[in-house]
Amino acid sequence: MDSVLKEYGRLQKSGDFGKYVSDIDQLLGALQKARNTINSAPQSRREQLALVKSSTTAFAEKIGNTQKDIHSSLSKYSKALDKKFKIDIETSYNRSAFPPSSRTLLDRAIAMHLIREGHFEPADKLIKDASLSIPDVIEEEFKNMYWILAALRGHDLKPAIDWAASKREKLAAMGSNLEFSLHRLQFIHYLLTTVDEETGEPVNSTRRALQYARENFAPFGERHMASLSKLMCAFLFNSNLEKSPYVNIFLSPSAWDDVAKSFTKEFCSLLGLSSDSPLYLAAAAGAIALPTLLKVGTIMREKHTEWSSENELPVEIPLPESMFQFHAIFVCPVSKEQTTDENPPMMMPCGHIVAKESLGRMSKGNPNQRFKCPYCPNESIPNQAIRVYF
Amino acid sequence: MSKDFNPENHVLLEQSLLKLPQQQMRQTFKTSQKYIERDLAFLNNAASEALESCNSGKASPDDSLSQLDVMISRLQGLKRKMVNLQAEEDVYMRKSKARISHLQALYSISSIEDKDYERWNQIRVNRLLVDDVLRNGYVDTAKALVDANPEIEDLVDMDILVQCKAIETSLRAGRTDECLAWCQENKSYLKKARSSLEYEVRLQQYVEFVRTGKTVDAISYYRKYLVPIADVHFDSVIRIAGMLAFSPGSDQESPYQDLFSAERWNHLAETFVSTHHLMHGITMPSLLQITLSAGLSALKTPSCKAENHPITFVSNYNSSLCPICSPELSELSKSLPYAHHVRSMVDPEPVMLPNGRIYGHQTLMDFAANAGLPAGRVRDPTTGDEWDEKVLRRVYPS
Structure with a gap:
């Protein structure tokens, strides 16, 4: 980018159209002066007109130079860009990806992305522009979610707690302990707050926290006993929390962010949606994948080859697992192919797993043929292998 | 896998971001050249003539004054035009600068997991969305997006795409004026690129005269x-002359059916858009589409299905969060190839439940704890079935 930046700087200096204007102003000045002189002293006419003639010639030269300067800095800038952007990224485009018939699907995906990002105004416009039908309830749910999140940012947990309580059973079914986390944060928050947010009056933080615990913790006794006893012990250290063994659960700087994050995640889950916008994730993955695909495309064009398998990308795309891996992947250690519904993973009695087709190959297609596991001394027959699911 | 961040890889995807305003600057410069050339010739002549007519005694002092006045007003006109071009140029320079800074921001990012990268990417996605919706003519959506994200204002090219869409629409509605005016504006490019757009549009205008029975208009x-460009499109010009002998519509056997077809207008509209995009160096699919076609495939696995995946927050691999399985993208990703993987990626310490489902040991323990199961019990997060943990069997995927 440095060369681009440098040429941009040059362009800014010598590519300025303001020079044209000042060149013109200069000649305008000369012409006006000649006119005034002739007007007041007609006898100077010949001399003045000769002056006009020479000023005009000088102007022609001058504006010509200005033009040259602008032209040269503009073409140097253009060259710097051409050098920087050599690759035509359209070559990596999968032409069958978005047929015209998929337009509504894409528009819908964009509208959903906008709604879940909280961009309700553009989302509404898109729904209108593209005549989409997206149930109003989705937008309302997300408006509600953003409202609860805004309250959380202001350290007001009540709306989140009310929501979690209203979804208690569904949340529990998916192994969520959001409601308890919210109550715990409220307890800690009370314990650390010495001034009432609403009235601004000083409060007895210990008493308020204790009262809160008594009113709200009982239903969680069974499931979260360990966690609760930690909390209540920490209570004893209240005057000296920084040095207590409980400093981590109490003063975690990301406590509010963490709770907001898991709230978002679980709120979206109950709507059957993921918390990160799929469109955003796919675009982010695409930005990482494209350079690799472009490189491969270039090589394949040079060698006049094509993808051997049209169901699969030609190269591995190194996406960071933590952000972009959502499914367990099983690659058969024998065939090096990913298993699919047609060629599923099969476990042999010894506990080793291979793809079904590999199993067939090792037993020469005979389901009762004994063969040795490629990974251990065990022998078995294909009929003993069972289908497993990752 | 690699989290190393290579800014160059991101920069190379953004060619039209900088090239578009640069190209507009070239256009502005060319316009300035044209103005200057014309007015300079005029001024030079006028100056010589004023001097000569004074020397030869043909002009009175008043004549000289009015000769000067003509020069002055011409020059003022040139100045006005230059001031306008300067304002245009300023916009392109400002946009270029904003875009260079936008790209430069990439060079201070060290990892894909950086918060800064996420922010950068959010801006990128927003400007890609504006570009994509504009190509469909959703101007209100685009405007609302820019209003909601003012930081992208200098990073998007609304005017060009809005104009393009307007001309495309006019062609689809059977009007040629807008497109012909555009051809006129970009005559030199079209000539250099040997584009037949203008010819095709003119040809269609002629066809319309024939279609509506305005034979005299058609001939003139x-x-x-058409005759002036007959040398380039000789065969076609000859062929269509014969059209006058057939009356359209009534004769199914007309050899000119292709030209009378209503589809011709759509064809013209498509030709126009591709010519326009080629000239501006804009890709035909939107950058969003290009990015998504790569991203959807990179994320897609053989396990991606539209069916609902179990919602759990304990495994390393949380299929319920998979964008490809999401209701938003599953249908769109259907026909795309899936990612290539050479290594298995499964939870550590994989164990199998009696139903054949495999999870990480810790995953099952965490899920049981979160679900408040009694000690020693496990529950399949996918099916909800429960067992004693004794049934777990260690498996060896690789």
């Missing part, structure tokens, strides 16, 4: 616009 249009 043919003479005026």
